[in-house]
Amino acid sequence: MNILNIFLSVNVADLALTGIKIGLIMSIMTLGVHISYRILDAADLSIEGVFPLGACLAGILIFYNVPAILATIIACIGGAVGGLITGLLHTKLKIPMILSGIITMTGLYSINLALLGLSDKNVVTMKSMTFGFKNGLFGIFRDWFSGLGLATNVATPVATLVVSIICLLIVFLIIYYFFGTEVGMAIRATGNNDKMARAQGINTNRMILVGLMISNALIALAGALFAQNGGTSNVDSGRGMIVVGLAAIIIGEAIFGRKSYKLQLVSIISGTIIYYLLRQIAIELNVVEFLDLVSAILIVIILAIPLIKKARLSRKGG
Numbered sequence: 001m002n003i004l005n006i007f008l009s010v011n012v013a014d015l016a017l018t019g020i021k022i023g024l025i026m027s028i029m030t031l032g033v034h035i036s037y038r039i040l041d042a043a044d045l046s047i048e049g050v051f052p053l054g055a056c057l058a059g060i061l062i063f064y065n066v067p068a069i070l071a072t073i074i075a076c077i078g079g080a081v082g083g084l085i086t087g088l089l090h091t092k093l094k095i096p097m098i099l100s101g102i103i104t105m106t107g108l109y110s111i112n113l114a115l116l117g118l119s120d121k122n123v124v125t126m127k128s129m130t131f132g133f134k135n136g137l138f139g140i141f142r143d144w145f146s147g148l149g150l151a152t153n154v155a156t157p158v159a160t161l162v163v164s165i166i167c168l169l170i171v172f173l174i175i176y177y178f179f180g181t182e183v184g185m186a187i188r189a190t191g192n193n194d195k196m197a198r199a200q201g202i203n204t205n206r207m208i209l210v211g212l213m214i215s216n217a218l219i220a221l222a223g224a225l226f227a228q229n230g231g232t233s234n235v236d237s238g239r240g241m242i243v244v245g246l247a248a249i250i251i252g253e254a255i256f257g258r259k260s261y262k263l264q265l266v267s268i269i270s271g272t273i274i275y276y277l278l279r280q281i282a283i284e285l286n287v288v289e290f291l292d293l294v295s296a297i298l299i300v301i302i303l304a305i306p307l308i309k310k311a312r313l314s315r316k317g318g
Helices: 002-009 012-039 047-063 068-091 097-117 137-147 152-178 182-192 194-199 204-230 241-256 261-284 288-317
Strands: 128-130 232-234
Touching: 012 047, 012 152, 012 182, 012 204, 012 241, 012 261, 047 068, 047 097, 047 128, 047 204, 047 232, 047 241, 068 097, 068 137, 068 204, 137 152, 137 204, 152 204, 152 261, 182 194, 182 204, 194 204, 204 232, 241 261, 241 288, 261 288
Parallel strands: none
Antiparallel strands: 128 232
16 A cells, blocks of 8 residues: 555656666666677676766866866776776786676775865865766756756756767767677677687787777766766765666567667667666665665576576486
């Protein structure tokens, strides 16, 4: 009965709008996760450090009046550097990918604390910082739409949707066409079968580095946009993002499949939006922690399916 009352009291339009707004921003993050996990077949866990790196870099730069677009670009570059570090640890020092990602993530946590600490001369580190919505990309567009005559309460969500859609569309087109180029195909070949790729003369180590840099640049971009949407940077904003990214990919592929690369990208975006719509419902019901548990269980089940199928086939063959 309490759950029913909560549903009846919820403004469905606001709930859907919030889920879609966040889902569009986080789709960029999920596309980055897709590159590392699906294309490179690499378990890169640095996402939980790179996402807040993008948020902290953009936040501190905007705090010191760097133009929002430039701050966002620098955040992407910072993410690419994070991916490069993970890749070098793996390819040059031969550290397993999963451990390389953990090392990068751990180091970035301290860097993110130090970045936010730059906003206050009395401290060395800081876990969160507010720089204001109006100074970010979304705030700039909101003011522009307000100047066209839209009320502030209308201009704010419109600006968020427009900026998110533009950024997502640019990322979608870049990824789609890049992975159809010679370099993009070499990265895909490296992920599919690195031994065969090396036999074809592909420098697989270089392809891993390029793939991880692109992946982490997108993740940092999502972090920068996420921070600007809220006007706040937080070093813990990346917590649980790997589960979110994988869950969104799995949800999208379960619904739309992977028949073509374009459809695969669309399914990832759709899965992310669906995930955040579900997340908004969970927040309204005050059970968001259970959504994280369900996401984790879903990932385990999906990843275990090939093993289960193999076991069933071996039983039949026996």
